[in-house]
Amino acid sequence: MATFTGFISLFPVTDAAESKSLHVLEEAFAQGRLAHALLFQGASLETLDESCRALAKRLLGAKDAATHPDFFSVRPANKMRRIGVDEIRAVNRNIQQTANQGGRKVAVIYEADRLQLQAANAFLKTLEEPPADTTIFLLTTRPYDLLATIRSRCLLVNFPAEQDRIPSxxxxxxxxxxxxxxxxxxxxxxxxxxxxxxxxxxxxxxxxxxxxxxxxxxxxxxxxxxxxxxxxxxxxxxxxxxxxxxxxxxxxxxxxxxxxxxxxxxxxxxxxxxxxxxxxxxxxxxxxxxxxxxxxxxxxxxxxxxxxxxxxxx
Incomplete structure (x- = not known):
């Protein structure tokens, strides 16, 4: 499975390597070769989020992907930081429908390692039979907490753990x-x-x-x-x-x-x-x-x- 290099940090850093990763993915999209599910893994949630949003904007042709009617996402909630089956079922329903604007649909599972088992199994069915014209992002800093069957159905995009020292x-x-x-x-x-x-x-x-x-x-x-x-x-x-x-x-x-x-x-x-x-x-x-x-x-x-x-x- 292919991997791409990136750059991560909790604090502001240069984004040269990160941009290179996104460029590779954008080229794959332009050539019709982009995988239907992308697993972004790295040590910084901030970098994973920024990288995902940058590519989602390109896929949807929007200035702000988060407000686009064909952008769907789910995040962990409260201090337990879990993603339940009801939230996943809602995302599944949304991406199975026709795109609101007739183009692509994008779904993002933030901190995918927080999926409860029932939620993970419900999402696995979507990965096995992905909807047309849909790109699914899974973001995680703990990829091996995900079901192996989920990991195997995604293209891994790795943002290595090489990072700057804490500037304090x-x-x-x-x-x-x-x-x-x-x-x-x-x-x-x-x-x-x-x-x-x-x-x-x-x-x-x-x-x-x-x-x-x-x-x-x-x-x-x-x-x-x-x-x-x-x-x-x-x-x-x-x-x-x-x-x-x-x-x-x-x-x-x-x-x-x-x-x-x-x-x-x-x-x-x-x-x-x-x-x-x-x-x-x-x-x-x-x-x-x-x-x-x-x-x-x-x-x-x-x-x-x-x-x-x-x-x-x-």
């Missing part, structure tokens, strides 16, 4: 202090260093939450201005929740990178390699706890204190 001096300082704490722990914990390690860990926890909230608030405020006016309050709440999780995921990725950097500073690479492997496992477990609504400070406390114990051992 406070966050860069946090990562530096985290690295310093690992270096201190690697020398071995004793009565004199233990209080410094513990206080340092709790300081990082408090700062992490504050930095994340400040970054998320500023970025969401700007991104919210770009949302279609047709979105309901429940859909906006769901999208904001997903947006915040996306930022936290990026922060965890940079913590993992900083952990690897700390391991490489050691003269004993065999020992530091074992420490690194265990620390990454702890970080992944903490991320998993957050996915089931574990409190953020508690998950970070688990990771940092457990990780420091790992680094303090010989």
């Amino acid at each position: 001096p406070e966050w860069r300082e946090w990562l530096s202090d985290y690295g310093t704490l690992l270096e201190l722990a690697s020398r071995g914990a004793n009565r004199s260093s233990a209080p410094e390690l513990i206080l340092g860990a709790y300081g990082l926890i408090t700062r992490f939450v504050g930095i994340k909230d400040a970054l998320a608030s500023a970025a969401w405020k700007e991104f919210k201005k770009t949302l279609p006016e047709t979105m309901t309050d429940e859909q906006i709440v769901a999208m904001e929740t997903g947006y915040m999780k996306s930022l936290r995921g990026r922060m965890f990725a940079e913590i993992e990178e900083q952990t690897r950097n700390a391991a490489l500073q050691s003269d004993d690479l065999a020992t530091s390699g074992r420490r690194l492997d265990r620390a990454v496992q702890l970080l992944e477990k903490s991320a998993g706890l957050l996915e089931v609504n574990f409190q953020e400070p508690a998950a970070l406390e688990y990771f940092l204190l457990s990780s420091l114990r790992v680094w303090a051992r010989s």
